[in-house]
Amino acid sequence: MDYRDSPEEAAFRERLSAWLQEHLAPFKERLRANPPSEERLGIAADWQHELFEGGYGALGWPEAFGGRPANSIERYLVVEESAKLGAPWHLNMSVTLGWCAPALLTFGTEQQQQAHLPPMLSGREIWCQMFSEPNAGSDLASLQTRARRDGDNFVINGQKVWSSGAHWSRWGILLARTGDGPKYRNLTFFIVDMSTPGIEVRPIRQMTGESDFAEVFFTDCVVPAGWVVGEVDSGWLVAIATLLNERVALSAGAGAAVIAVQGLERLLAMSRRTRRERGRVADDPYFRQRIAQAWIGALANRLTAYRVLSAQFKGQAPGPEASVLKLSGDLWSQQLSEVATEILGVRLLAGRGGDLAEDEGAWAYGALINRALTIGGGTSEIQKNIIAERVLGLPKGS
Ligand SMILES: Cc1cc2nc3c(=O)[nH]c(=O)nc-3n(C[C@H](O)[C@H](O)[C@H](O)COP(=O)(O)OP(=O)(O)OC[C@H]3O[C@@H](n4cnc5c(N)ncnc54)[C@H](O)[C@@H]3O)c2cc1C
Known part of the structure; x- marks a missing residue:
């Protein structure tokens, strides 16, 4: 296999690299003193906005949400050239764009997609993931957070842990149990507005001295049924696809x-x-x-x-x-x-x-x-x- 750029790829790389060099300087200046995590997230979100405005922030995404057609090599070149030139990055940008947005694109309703994909892709909405619990990590399907149906709403009670950037996020994805029975069934995947009453976010301090993740407590938290992603009780399907996307985003x-x-x-x-x-x-x-x-x-x-x-x-x-x-x-x-x-x-x-x-x-x-x-x-x-x-x-x- 030949890994060298084709003439078209080389031309794309050159255009991209020139654009990145022209636009990156003020963002790198803000990063120069290695600021704390929350500030780095703000810089990374602003950089995503700049990329989006410049036509490089949503390559391969549907045009209806601000995306642009692109082949797989062009999409990878943006990742590679950005890294080479020291572009800002933060874990919660990967959470937002690498696995929350794809979950909405594949399984979300039209309304969910229209409301959230454009602000996610343009760096204006930061998301978190609320899957893990004190007794459910590797064996995620054992989770115990409950979502009880109440008319047009669900009432959520339980505790999540290790939710990266939950204290900085406007929205989050949540996996909760909606019934009893086999552990892989009766799970439902929700999107949640993190400012909803009944949600308490407690940051956890790490050995770096910073607090990148948090515990999230749900106490009689009422969320509309319209926030279910996919089918009620079929959340495991959405969760598995999301975890696969997470693995790819984290590793590649x-x-x-x-x-x-x-x-x-x-x-x-x-x-x-x-x-x-x-x-x-x-x-x-x-x-x-x-x-x-x-x-x-x-x-x-x-x-x-x-x-x-x-x-x-x-x-x-x-x-x-x-x-x-x-x-x-x-x-x-x-x-x-x-x-x-x-x-x-x-x-x-x-x-x-x-x-x-x-x-x-x-x-x-x-x-x-x-x-x-x-x-x-x-x-x-x-x-x-x-x-x-x-x-x-x-x-x-x-
Ligand atoms: C930096 C960071 C960010 C995170 N961000 C998020 C987030 O945003 N949202 C979220 O929901 N979660 C998040 N997590 C949680 C993460 O997904 C879990 O920590 C992970 O899945 C492991 O679960 P656990 O901590 O409960 O460990 P456990 O599952 O209890 O595992 C304990 C040990 O047992 C081993 N073990 C468990 N099962 C097996 C098995 N079947 N075979 C062999 N060994 C096994 C594990 O490898 C580990 O060494 C984050 C974690 C970290 C470190």
């Missing part, structure tokens, strides 16, 4: 590309300017070997990302290659942090704002936040189970 989307491209470039630059007893880190055979391994891993992940995304852009359901990519990409990101930690030694502890902090404390932050990668969006053990069953054909565990 903007966030992964940003970590891979920017992380690697930063590591190289840092190894060139950092000196240890025997000279520059970049000249040390041990670190050269480790950086070369990271480079090879990044390339292998990138090629797998092409496979994952081209299948998705053709409308095919993501296959087990998305699990392969999530597993290897998450471990790769953690290894990148480990190499940086070895290079910096005790200087890693100099966090954001400190005189000794490298790259505005980004390495210290990365070393802490990257621990979450092998848990969020399906743990590494769950990805291994999928690979064992669907790729290796091993028997299903009891």
Whole structure:
């Protein structure tokens, strides 16, 4: 297979790159001091708006919602070039565009689509996902949050946890139990206005010192039946499609590309300017070997990302290659942090704002936040189970 750009792709890349360079400067300036997460989300949302206005923010989406026709390569080039040039990104932009918006596009009513897809695609509505509960994570279908029918409404009671950006989101997707019986049935998928009375959001503080996710409590929270996505009691179907899109977005989307491209470039630059007893880190055979391994891993992940995304852009359901990519990409990101930690030694502890902090404390932050990668969006053990069953054909565990 030839991975070089065709003449048309090269022309698109050139136009795109020129546009990005022309528009990115003020956004990168706002990012320069590595601001806190909430501020980064605001910058990423504003950048999505800029992309949307420039015709690059909703490639491949229906024109009725502000989208533009584009082939799968063009869509991937936007992800790749944006990452290369240091464009802003935040997890909740992936939540909004990578799996909440596709759920509405595939399963939502016309009214839901018209009300929400344009503001989502233009960076004006931030969404969160409320699936996990204290006793339902990997085994999500065991969830206990209840939605009881009451005339034209549903009344919701229960607790969600680890909902990324729930405290910054205007809307969210929610999976709740609407009846008893087999655990995969009687689940219903809702959209929820986060300002509805009866919703209490309590941010959770992480070891980074920031609060990127939250607990969400529902107490007699009344939501209209018009907020059901898909059929009542058939929410598992919508949830499965959403989780597959989440896996693709997390492993092959903007966030992964940003970590891979920017992380690697930063590591190289840092190894060139950092000196240890025997000279520059970049000249040390041990670190050269480790950086070369990271480079090879990044390339292998990138090629797998092409496979994952081209299948998705053709409308095919993501296959087990998305699990392969999530597993290897998450471990790769953690290894990148480990190499940086070895290079910096005790200087890693100099966090954001400190005189000794490298790259505005980004390495210290990365070393802490990257621990979450092998848990969020399906743990590494769950990805291994999928690979064992669907790729290796091993028997299903009891
Ligand atoms: C950064 C981050 C962001 C998140 N954001 C969201 C969000 O926005 N919305 C949301 O709903 N959730 C979110 N989550 C929650 C995430 O989906 C769950 O943490 C994840 O699914 C694991 O569930 P759990 O934490 O309950 O762990 P458990 O499922 O209890 O797992 C505990 C351990 O047991 C292992 N294990 C479990 N089952 C099996 C099995 N069958 N075979 C082998 N090993 C197994 C797991 O791998 C893990 O090591 C987020 C999590 C993180 C870390």
